[in-house]
Amino acid sequence: xxxxxxxxxxxxxxxxxxxxxxxxxxxxxxxxxxxxxxxxxxxxxxxxxxxxxxxxxxxxxxxxxxxxxxxxxxx
Numbered sequence: 001x002x003x004x005x006x007x008x009x010x011x012x013x014x015x016x017x018x019x020x021x022x023x024x025x026x027x028x029x030x031x032x033x034x035x036x037x038x039x040x041x042x043x044x045x046x047x048x049x050x051x052x053x054x055x056x057x058x059x060x061x062x063x064x065x066x067x068x069x070x071x072x073x074x075x
Contacts, residue, residue: 012053013043019051 019040020027033039034049040059043050 013050014053014056015051016049019056
């Protein structure tokens with residue numbers, strides 16, 4: 001039996017073209033990254049590729065860097 005709608009977690013997905021627009025890169029870059037094992041985790045459903053928004057946001061957080069001038073101040 002399926003859980004009531006209020007108990008379900010809604011997972012937002014975005015497509016390759018949406019992600020390419022979000023990051024201002026070519027969709028081909030995302031295709032190449034998938035081929036070489038780079039970039040965020042993705043789902044392959046038939047011929048369609050989708051990215052869970054939480055995976056995209058986690059990947060973005062992993063890519064965050066601190067400028068060298070700020071790193072020197074912290075140390």
